[in-house]
Amino acid sequence: IALPPPTSPPIAVLEPDKKTPDGWLPRDPRLIRLTGVHPFNVEAPLSDLYNEGFLTSPELFYVRNHGAVPQVKDEEIPDWEFTVEGMVEHPLRLTFRELLEQYDQKTYPITLVCAGNRRKEQNVVRKTKGFSWGAAGVSTALFTGVVLGDLLKKAKPKRGARYVCMEGADKLPNGYYGTSVKLNWALDPNRGMMLAHRMNGEMLRPDHGKPLRAVIPGQIGGRSVKWLKRLIITAEPSDNWYHIYDNRVLPTMVSPEESANDPKWWMDERYAIYDLSTNSAIAYPAHEEQLCVVDAPSNYRVKGYAYGGGGRRVTRVEVSLDKGKTWRLAKIDYAEDRYREAGPRQLCGGELDMELRENSFCWCFWNLDIAVSELSEVGDIFVRAMDESMNLQPRDMYWSVLGMMNNPWYRITIAKEGDYLRFEHPTQPALMPGGWMERVKKVGGDLTNGYWGEEIGSDDKSEV
Amino acid sequence: IALPPPTSPPIAVLEPDKKTPDGWLPRDPRLIRLTGVHPFNVEAPLSDLYNEGFLTSPELFYVRNHGAVPQVKDEEIPDWEFTVEGMVEHPLRLTFRELLEQYDQKTYPITLVCAGNRRKEQNVVRKTKGFSWGAAGVSTALFTGVVLGDLLKKAKPKRGARYVCMEGADKLPNGYYGTSVKLNWALDPNRGMMLAHRMNGEMLRPDHGKPLRAVIPGQIGGRSVKWLKRLIITAEPSDNWYHIYDNRVLPTMVSPEESANDPKWWMDERYAIYDLSTNSAIAYPAHEEQLCVVDAPSNYRVKGYAYGGGGRRVTRVEVSLDKGKTWRLAKIDYAEDRYREAGPRQLCGGELDMELRENSFCWCFWNLDIAVSELSEVGDIFVRAMDESMNLQPRDMYWSVLGMMNNPWYRITIAKEGDYLRFEHPTQPALMPGGWMERVKKVGGDLTNGYWGEEIGSDDKSEV
Numbered sequence: 041i042a043l044p045p046p047t048s049p050p051i052a053v054l055e056p057d058k059k060t061p062d063g064w065l066p067r068d069p070r071l072i073r074l075t076g077v078h079p080f081n082v083e084a085p086l087s088d089l090y091n092e093g094f095l096t097s098p099e100l101f102y103v104r105n106h107g108a109v110p111q112v113k114d115e116e117i118p119d120w121e122f123t124v125e126g127m128v129e130h131p132l133r134l135t136f137r138e139l140l141e142q143y144d145q146k147t148y149p150i151t152l153v154c155a156g157n158r159r160k161e162q163n164v165v166r167k168t169k170g171f172s173w174g175a176a177g178v179s180t181a182l183f184t185g186v187v188l189g190d191l192l193k194k195a196k197p198k199r200g201a202r203y204v205c206m207e208g209a210d211k212l213p214n215g216y217y218g219t220s221v222k223l224n225w226a227l228d229p230n231r232g233m234m235l236a237h238r239m240n241g242e243m244l245r246p247d248h249g250k251p252l253r254a255v256i257p258g259q260i261g262g263r264s265v266k267w268l269k270r271l272i273i274t275a276e277p278s279d280n281w282y283h284i285y286d287n288r289v290l291p292t293m294v295s296p297e298e299s300a301n302d303p304k305w306w307m308d309e310r311y312a313i314y315d316l317s318t319n320s321a322i323a324y325p326a327h328e329e330q331l332c333v334v335d336a337p338s339n340y341r342v343k344g345y346a347y348g349g350g351g352r353r354v355t356r357v358e359v360s361l362d363k364g365k366t367w368r369l370a371k372i373d374y375a376e377d378r379y380r381e382a383g384p385r386q387l388c389g390g391e392l393d394m395e396l397r398e399n400s401f402c403w404c405f406w407n408l409d410i411a412v413s414e415l416s417e418v419g420d421i422f423v424r425a426m427d428e429s430m431n432l433q434p435r436d437m438y439w440s441v442l443g444m445m446n447n448p449w450y451r452i453t454i455a456k457e458g459d460y461l462r463f464e465h466p467t468q469p470a471l472m473p474g475g476w477m478e479r480v481k482k483v484g485g486d487l488t489n490g491y492w493g494e495e496i497g498s499d500d501k502s503e504v
Numbered sequence: 505i506a507l508p509p510p511t512s513p514p515i516a517v518l519e520p521d522k523k524t525p526d527g528w529l530p531r532d533p534r535l536i537r538l539t540g541v542h543p544f545n546v547e548a549p550l551s552d553l554y555n556e557g558f559l560t561s562p563e564l565f566y567v568r569n570h571g572a573v574p575q576v577k578d579e580e581i582p583d584w585e586f587t588v589e590g591m592v593e594h595p596l597r598l599t600f601r602e603l604l605e606q607y608d609q610k611t612y613p614i615t616l617v618c619a620g621n622r623r624k625e626q627n628v629v630r631k632t633k634g635f636s637w638g639a640a641g642v643s644t645a646l647f648t649g650v651v652l653g654d655l656l657k658k659a660k661p662k663r664g665a666r667y668v669c670m671e672g673a674d675k676l677p678n679g680y681y682g683t684s685v686k687l688n689w690a691l692d693p694n695r696g697m698m699l700a701h702r703m704n705g706e707m708l709r710p711d712h713g714k715p716l717r718a719v720i721p722g723q724i725g726g727r728s729v730k731w732l733k734r735l736i737i738t739a740e741p742s743d744n745w746y747h748i749y750d751n752r753v754l755p756t757m758v759s760p761e762e763s764a765n766d767p768k769w770w771m772d773e774r775y776a777i778y779d780l781s782t783n784s785a786i787a788y789p790a791h792e793e794q795l796c797v798v799d800a801p802s803n804y805r806v807k808g809y810a811y812g813g814g815g816r817r818v819t820r821v822e823v824s825l826d827k828g829k830t831w832r833l834a835k836i837d838y839a840e841d842r843y844r845e846a847g848p849r850q851l852c853g854g855e856l857d858m859e860l861r862e863n864s865f866c867w868c869f870w871n872l873d874i875a876v877s878e879l880s881e882v883g884d885i886f887v888r889a890m891d892e893s894m895n896l897q898p899r900d901m902y903w904s905v906l907g908m909m910n911n912p913w914y915r916i917t918i919a920k921e922g923d924y925l926r927f928e929h930p931t932q933p934a935l936m937p938g939g940w941m942e943r944v945k946k947v948g949g950d951l952t953n954g955y956w957g958e959e960i961g962s963d964d965k966s967e968v
Binding site: 202222224228293310315355356368397398429431488496 | 666686688689692694753755756757774775777778779781782813814817819820822828829830831832833859860861862892893894895896898899900902909911952954960
């Protein structure tokens with residue numbers, strides 16, 4: 041089984057952080073900041089993320105913070121308190137120490153993904169209300185902690201209870217960050233929901249929820265509340281501001297103006313997102329990678345990642361060199377399966393036991409060898425994934441006000457420049473310029489024409 | 505809550521059936537036969553199906569038989585035996601009578617869908633190995649029976665057991681019909697799997713599995729084994745011929761020849777299909793319906809059905825009049841919710857109690873009013889549904905060897921003929937001619953050009 045990659049915990053507070061409320065917190069300088077200096081929202085460069093392998097070291101693991109990081113000193117951790125309250129027979133008030141002493145500890149590999157992963161592409165098409173994630177808003181770690189259902193069973197939800205609301209210690213302009221998931225899911229051991237205190241075998245780092253966080257596998261990162269203080273069992277979904285006004289995919293025809301004028305769009309729980317959508321991206325060729333075709337090896341290995349939602353496994357990854365007319369099948373490696381097959385054992389301070397769980401909660405890696413001579417002849421490479429429920433990444437973007445769950449076919453373009461092939465990804469994260477989308481837009485291409493902004497059918501006039 | 509529609513059980517054996525092994529079995533003459541005379545594979549005319557409402561009467565409920573219907577006399581039913589065997593601590597051999605006496609009886613509304621629903625569209629594009637379902641391979645009934653998990657818990661599966669194989673009494677050229685589902689799912693009460701003996705309050709009719717069948721909600725109909733005789737708990741998926749060579753979606757690039765030459769494609773359990781895919785169809789306007797635009801009401805109500813897979817709810821249904829450039833939101837009615845909200849009660853000889861189950865296992869109906877003046881201006885109407893996990897029907901068909909799970913946007917075309925608008929569906933079931941797909945193909949259109957065989961971008965030359 042894959043062990044965590046070597047980690048070098050950052051020791052220096054970075055210059056930009058010094059004047060922020062996070063001025064006490066060392067961070068990795070490789071991370072790309074997506075919302076200016078503060079709050080801290082970052083992803084690793086895609087190549088660095090991919091090169092880490094199946095597990096991501098905590099210092100490169102993506103971060104989505106809404107405000108200042110709650111500062112918890114090591115000596116305060118054992119007394120960190122949290123509650124299980126609301127519609128339960130036996131409300132609980134527990135300390136971190138009690139959680140470790142009184143409950144079974146489990147360890148599972150879990151991939152977390154921000155609902156905004158790949159949002160920059162949406163922003164290039166039409167500005168959304170969200171900031172510009174590239175394709176590295178996804179990371180994987182071994183999380184250790186307590187199965188959420190174990191706590192809930194002890195508290196005994198009452199009949200009529202349907203939701204588990206969660207609240208963190210991060211106080212924000214609109215209150216503490218909070219959201220909810222369905223109680224029914226939380227009680228289902230197959231869904232793997234947990235309260236975690238370790239990541240890759242070490243104590244959670246501050247940006248990842250030290251000392252305690254929820255980890256909700258297969259669902260968008262926004263449900264995995266960090267710095268966890270309260271679990272509230274309710275009959276209705278969370279009424280927390282962040283539950284209502286974030287992490288939703290409104291219907292595509294709802295404009296930013298319409299959504300601002302009519303709160304009914306936000307109040308409709310049908311548009312709240314939980315399960316991740318099927319997604320994939322190409323890591324290599326990297327953006328602006330150049331391949332010399334003279335004396336090149338005969339094949340180039342195209343590779344990247346893919347993931348499904350709700351524990352559903354990616355069953356195929358397909359690559360097209362002709363704009364989706366034909367596809368070829370990539371090889372898939374599910375490192376997660378090796379933990380499943382390892383059988384029960386201790387790992388990182390918890391029990392690993394995944395044999396009976398059919399769900400897949402991690403990303404997989406895929407690759408496909410393509411002849412360099414073929415790459416020289418085509419204009420682009422597409423990838424798409426399908427999960428076990430036949431959920432296939434769509435050809436076209438489903439644009440929405442918050443720009444979340446963006447998952448159309450991932451496309452990189454190929455330009456011939458002398459003896460070199462130059463590859464371009466769709467975008468670069470944050471305000472970084474680059475990518476074929478901006479380029480096409482700049483010359484007047486309509487990115488929504490269903491043909492990536494190129495002249496429709498330009499490569500195949502004989503079609504009709 | 506919706507009660508079953510009036511039923512008129514057929515009393516006459518139809519002429520075509522008389523020379524078949526089913527010559528003893530009265531059937532409804534409205535049903536459209538998809539595989540010649542025998543075996544009996546049928547769907548209702550789409551309008552008739554839709555007009556029945558939320559629940560379908562047993563005589564119009566679609567049928568997928570692989571061979572002759574096992575004939576079971578009423579007086580034999582109490583002694584009908586079935587087993588729970590294989591990797592269990594306590595193998596069971598039960599009679600129908602014992603099943604009724606010793607286990608709790610439940611009643612749930614459940615929609616069954618054949619994995620081949622809408623396959624005719626695939627066959628028009630390129631012949632598959634399957635016969636031509638239209639869009640009425642879907643039906644809903646109140647099923648009454650025993651929760652599968654209750655039986656399994658009594659039998660106590662052993663560690664290492666992962667599948668529940670099922671076998672029917674229908675002996676076929678390749679053995680008894682059989683397949684499997686995951687044990688983990690079967691033990692999950694939220695997945696609603698049951699052994700049913702009633703349908704809309706009456707004994708199952710012979711074509712629907714009399715006296716006992718599995719009902720596997722949210723999954724393709726092929727998993728709901730009829731005339732059930734054996735449940736076998738195993739470590740591996742079913743090795744039944746019909747499990748291996750049916751109900752799979754092979755990757756799209758695998759041709760019929762390739763699949764025939766290389767068995768590895770069939771042996772790869774990743775390509776077995778379980779959850780239904782998100783789907784929808786337009787019932788009205790019906791195929792060949794004509795609408796007089798002179799003195800017409802100002803609006804026409806377009807309507808149809810939609811369903812999700814794996815218990816996932818359809819959260820939006822969208823309609824486009826401009827080939828997907830813009831979409832409008834249809835109204836959705838989930839009749840299933842009224843059973844959920846009704847609270848615990850007796851219904852059809854079983855307990856109805858859906859309050860705690862979050863899953864949606866039934867189709868929903870949708871509608872949208874469109875100005876007749878608008879319909880007169882456009883060439884087509886599209887509909888697509890999205891489920892709660894953001895699984896959106898794809899624009900383009902995912903063709904595969906068996907032609908299953910076909911779910912691209914459902915399109916009907918509009919032709920102006922004098923004072924009339926004439927509507928065409930994509931296809932008609934079985935060998936019935938008609939539909940815009942055949943028409944387009946006949947004049948040389950390439951249905952796979954990503955533009956429904958029309959000249960690419962023909963309606964919008966200003967696009968580039």
